[in-house]
Amino acid sequence: MMEWKRKDLIALEDLSREEIELILNTAKSFKEVSTRAVKKVPALRGKTIVNLFFEPSTRTKTSFELAAKRLSADVLSFDVSTSSISKGETIVDTAKNIEAMKVDCFIIRHSVAGAPYLISKNVSCAVINAGDGCHEHPTQALLDLFTVKEKFGRIKGIKISIIGDILHSRVARSNIWGFKKLGAEVTVCGPPPLIPLDIEKMGVRVTYKIEDAIENADILYILRLQKERQRENFLPSLKEYSKIYGIDRDKFLKLKKKVFIMHPGPMNRGIEIKSEIAEKDNSLILEQVTNGIAVRMAVLYLTIGSKR
Amino acid sequence: MMEWKRKDLIALEDLSREEIELILNTAKSFKEVSTRAVKKVPALRGKTIVNLFFEPSTRTKTSFELAAKRLSADVLSFDVSTSSISKGETIVDTAKNIEAMKVDCFIIRHSVAGAPYLISKNVSCAVINAGDGCHEHPTQALLDLFTVKEKFGRIKGIKISIIGDILHSRVARSNIWGFKKLGAEVTVCGPPPLIPLDIEKMGVRVTYKIEDAIENADILYILRLQKERQRENFLPSLKEYSKIYGIDRDKFLKLKKKVFIMHPGPMNRGIEIKSEIAEKDNSLILEQVTNGIAVRMAVLYLTIGSKR
Amino acid sequence: MMEWKRKDLIALEDLSREEIELILNTAKSFKEVSTRAVKKVPALRGKTIVNLFFEPSTRTKTSFELAAKRLSADVLSFDVSTSSISKGETIVDTAKNIEAMKVDCFIIRHSVAGAPYLISKNVSCAVINAGDGCHEHPTQALLDLFTVKEKFGRIKGIKISIIGDILHSRVARSNIWGFKKLGAEVTVCGPPPLIPLDIEKMGVRVTYKIEDAIENADILYILRLQKERQRENFLPSLKEYSKIYGIDRDKFLKLKKKVFIMHPGPMNRGIEIKSEIAEKDNSLILEQVTNGIAVRMAVLYLTIGSKR
Numbered sequence: 001m002m003e004w005k006r007k008d009l010i011a012l013e014d015l016s017r018e019e020i021e022l023i024l025n026t027a028k029s030f031k032e033v034s035t036r037a038v039k040k041v042p043a044l045r046g047k048t049i050v051n052l053f054f055e056p057s058t059r060t061k062t063s064f065e066l067a068a069k070r071l072s073a074d075v076l077s078f079d080v081s082t083s084s085i086s087k088g089e090t091i092v093d094t095a096k097n098i099e100a101m102k103v104d105c106f107i108i109r110h111s112v113a114g115a116p117y118l119i120s121k122n123v124s125c126a127v128i129n130a131g132d133g134c135h136e137h138p139t140q141a142l143l144d145l146f147t148v149k150e151k152f153g154r155i156k157g158i159k160i161s162i163i164g165d166i167l168h169s170r171v172a173r174s175n176i177w178g179f180k181k182l183g184a185e186v187t188v189c190g191p192p193p194l195i196p197l198d199i200e201k202m203g204v205r206v207t208y209k210i211e212d213a214i215e216n217a218d219i220l221y222i223l224r225l226q227k228e229r230q231r232e233n234f235l236p237s238l239k240e241y242s243k244i245y246g247i248d249r250d251k252f253l254k255l256k257k258k259v260f261i262m263h264p265g266p267m268n269r270g271i272e273i274k275s276e277i278a279e280k281d282n283s284l285i286l287e288q289v290t291n292g293i294a295v296r297m298a299v300l301y302l303t304i305g306s307k308r
Numbered sequence: 309m310m311e312w313k314r315k316d317l318i319a320l321e322d323l324s325r326e327e328i329e330l331i332l333n334t335a336k337s338f339k340e341v342s343t344r345a346v347k348k349v350p351a352l353r354g355k356t357i358v359n360l361f362f363e364p365s366t367r368t369k370t371s372f373e374l375a376a377k378r379l380s381a382d383v384l385s386f387d388v389s390t391s392s393i394s395k396g397e398t399i400v401d402t403a404k405n406i407e408a409m410k411v412d413c414f415i416i417r418h419s420v421a422g423a424p425y426l427i428s429k430n431v432s433c434a435v436i437n438a439g440d441g442c443h444e445h446p447t448q449a450l451l452d453l454f455t456v457k458e459k460f461g462r463i464k465g466i467k468i469s470i471i472g473d474i475l476h477s478r479v480a481r482s483n484i485w486g487f488k489k490l491g492a493e494v495t496v497c498g499p500p501p502l503i504p505l506d507i508e509k510m511g512v513r514v515t516y517k518i519e520d521a522i523e524n525a526d527i528l529y530i531l532r533l534q535k536e537r538q539r540e541n542f543l544p545s546l547k548e549y550s551k552i553y554g555i556d557r558d559k560f561l562k563l564k565k566k567v568f569i570m571h572p573g574p575m576n577r578g579i580e581i582k583s584e585i586a587e588k589d590n591s592l593i594l595e596q597v598t599n600g601i602a603v604r605m606a607v608l609y610l611t612i613g614s615k616r
Numbered sequence: 617m618m619e620w621k622r623k624d625l626i627a628l629e630d631l632s633r634e635e636i637e638l639i640l641n642t643a644k645s646f647k648e649v650s651t652r653a654v655k656k657v658p659a660l661r662g663k664t665i666v667n668l669f670f671e672p673s674t675r676t677k678t679s680f681e682l683a684a685k686r687l688s689a690d691v692l693s694f695d696v697s698t699s700s701i702s703k704g705e706t707i708v709d710t711a712k713n714i715e716a717m718k719v720d721c722f723i724i725r726h727s728v729a730g731a732p733y734l735i736s737k738n739v740s741c742a743v744i745n746a747g748d749g750c751h752e753h754p755t756q757a758l759l760d761l762f763t764v765k766e767k768f769g770r771i772k773g774i775k776i777s778i779i780g781d782i783l784h785s786r787v788a789r790s791n792i793w794g795f796k797k798l799g800a801e802v803t804v805c806g807p808p809p810l811i812p813l814d815i816e817k818m819g820v821r822v823t824y825k826i827e828d829a830i831e832n833a834d835i836l837y838i839l840r841l842q843k844e845r846q847r848e849n850f851l852p853s854l855k856e857y858s859k860i861y862g863i864d865r866d867k868f869l870k871l872k873k874k875v876f877i878m879h880p881g882p883m884n885r886g887i888e889i890k891s892e893i894a895e896k897d898n899s900l901i902l903e904q905v906t907n908g909i910a911v912r913m914a915v916l917y918l919t920i921g922s923k924r
């Protein structure tokens with residue numbers, strides 16, 4: 001098996017198919033740990049992992065924190081948005097200061113695309129991108145790939161339709177890179193102002209019709225609608241959006257086949273997804289959350305381990 | 309000895325005398341751990357315990373967190389009130405999402421009575437109620453029972469007077485259930501608008517006269533006065549309340565016997581309790597805090613252990 | 617070697633030269649731990665250390681937290697400024713309540729000088745001052761002493777000039793005590809309203825001319841300028857301050873010798889220090905941060921160890 005050589009994980013755009021498969025295979029062996037009575041392995045004992053979240057987030061931060069603890073690492077978690085750490089400091093200063101405390105890995109979320117990359121170039125420890133602006137959210141896509149592979153036994157040839165605000169979604173971007181690299185057929189669907197021009201260049205099919213996106217899918221990947229997009233005039237109204245693109249029972253009744261539902265969470269129930277759909281037996285939403293731990297354990301293990 | 313069979317701890321109302329005694333006996337054996345040089349046992353190593361506090365609290369959360377750490381569990385603590393975790397999500401969604409990360413126990417505080425129960429019905433891991441609205445705060449009552457039993461060698465026949473806002477107090481409710489089930493004689497005392505109608509049905513004696521409550525007590529259990537009750541017109545004024553029901557030296561001087569003081573904390577010194585009283589040698593207040601760790605270790609051990 | 621006898625670390629003013637040297641020597645042996653693959657020793661396993669920060673701080677709190685974790689202690693960290701812990705309570709009540717949970721050490725930051733001392737007199741566990749008002753910040757000075765000793769091989773005879781707001785700086789006060797006790801030659805320099813009257817009684821030289829402070833220094837210790845001092849009329853303008861006292865390339869070009877730069881962080885780049893200076897090879901700023909971990913490990917080890 002190939003070896004992991006990168007210091008950082010910044011974007012799925014950068015990774016080869018082999019590198020992605022290495023992460024997924026490593027995650028597979030870690031998934032079992034969380035089912036044990038003692039959910040802990042000593043793999044990263046004595047390592048220090050820092051959650052540096054310049055944008056508030058509890059869900060992703062918690063997932064990384066649990067992944068780190070199950071590898072026996074020490075974790076420091078702070079919301080820079082609410083802390084005094086960055087007062088009058090550049091983010092590079094903040095990172096270099098914390099690095100000077102001899103930490104092994106930064107997990108970074110920032111509202112500006114490129115911030116984790118900038119930090120990664122200025123520190124010698126590992127940097128993992130936990131979401132940067134409208135750029136990428138690589139561990140989200142990796143856990144989505146893991147979930148699909150586990151469910152279908154393969155990714156090649158699987159048809160996935162990503163529904164919603166493609167333009168602003170780092171989750172969509174990372175998933176497009178990941179699913180395309182592993183041979184899936186990707187369709188994107190949403191209101192025209194929320195589909196980037198030239199997105200076909202990424203190798204995806206575009207449709208503005210939700211029925212079309214559903215009919216041609218093994219999986220519907222429903223993005224969270226950021227309500228502030230309405231204020232920014234990308235959307236006429238939430239009600240309108242929900243009526244056309246919201247996934248409800250009616251849109252499913254027409255289907256002859258089983259279509260699985262994925263969502264990166266947290267769900268806006270009643271907007272992009274209706275309650276009855278989120279609870280159906282074809283929902284993979286909670287599986288995604290479970291797999292997030294295994295995938296993040298794998299990423300932490302590979303990036304921090306690669307320094308030893 | 310009996311075995312613990314419940315998945316959850318939601319309310320003392322639900323528990324039998326035997327179940328309460330099992331918790332108290334288990335706590336007794338854990339109390340010694342916190343007096344060791346190495347205050348730690350491996351009982352819950354590799355377990356994940358989640359503090360899910362929808363209402364801000366530092367004291368109770370800290371007590372649970374320390375209890376968990378002394379059992380070697382991993383703890384995730386967050387104030388949902390200040391976090392992004394519940395944005396646009398129901399509390400059941402939030403809990404199911406975190407449960408999908410393979411956690412073993414939720415410790416839940418919520419301003420709405422019944423919220424921990426609702427979550428407990430929707431997750432398969434253990435749920436411990438850390439205070440829900442005006443309903444119950446079972447671990448507070450358990451630590452109070454433990455403290456009385458340790459001091460007096462028994463609970464049966466002990467006379468305890470609970471002073472203050474009985475109507476809104478989950479601490480009072482849990483304590484009435486607990487002390488009655490274990491055979492104590494309970495009196496409640498406070499301004500008439502703050503004593504629930506029909507409270508006698510719980511088997512307690514009611515008095516509106518503080519002298520009466522004190523004379524007939526081995527223990528005065530002084531509730532914290534929530535200052536916002538004045539705004540809500542339950543109280544004429546804090547000064548008036550303090551003069552009549554506040555416990556000070558004068559009210560004690562008349563006594564021929566020793567009466568012990570308990571308080572769930574944090575104290576409003578000068579309102580429901582005067583400084584000189586909180587410091588007296590008959591105050592059990594700090595003992596209560598110490599015993600909180602042991603009792604919570606017992607509850608965590610029994611509920612999480614019962615799943616193995 | 618002498619033994620540590622104090623319960624607490626409140627102020628460098630209190631310590632003898634031998635006590636300071638004991639801390640520095642202990643820190644030296646701990647510094648190596650943070651360079652290991654497994655950055656952890658079991659020295660304080662099963663001990664509970666509480667970060668009680670009544671004033672917000674991330675940097676110092678994080679440094680203490682990492683130091684504690686590398687000694688295998690359990691750490692509770694909370695910002696009292698944002699928590700409910702102190703509602704209606706005195707700081708002594710808060711501390712006594714937490715102490716009742718059987719903790720081993722408080723690390724206290726408070727905006728009022730003397731608060732850690734007050735608490736230390738009311739609890740039996742160790743208390744470490746992490747900064748109190750304009751009084752002292754002893755671990756900052758200890759890490760500064762450690763850094764100088766490591767760089768120069770000695771402290772005796774070293775010339776250090778402290779630049780900035782001496783009047784309000786607990787860092788300056790602790791450093792003056794520490795460097796004087798160990799035989800350094802200390803100069804203070806800043807605008808006249810920010811130099812305390814009678815500061816010469818501490819054994820320091822005063823100058824208002826930055827050129828003089830630089831020429832007579834092996835080390836420039838640049839204090840962080842608290843921007844609120846302008847509002848309080850201690851300063852005419854930040855621009856004026858920066859022009860006269862801000863350390864930039866020009867002020868260095870005139871020098872014939874190498875002068876090292878220290879700063880307690882976080883830097884206000886462009887105010888008290890210019891970017892090009894902070895990055896120079898004579899900057900010890902990141903070394904200070906690294907040494908902070910070792911020094912705090914030593915202080916925790918000595919104070920908590922002294923109780924055993």
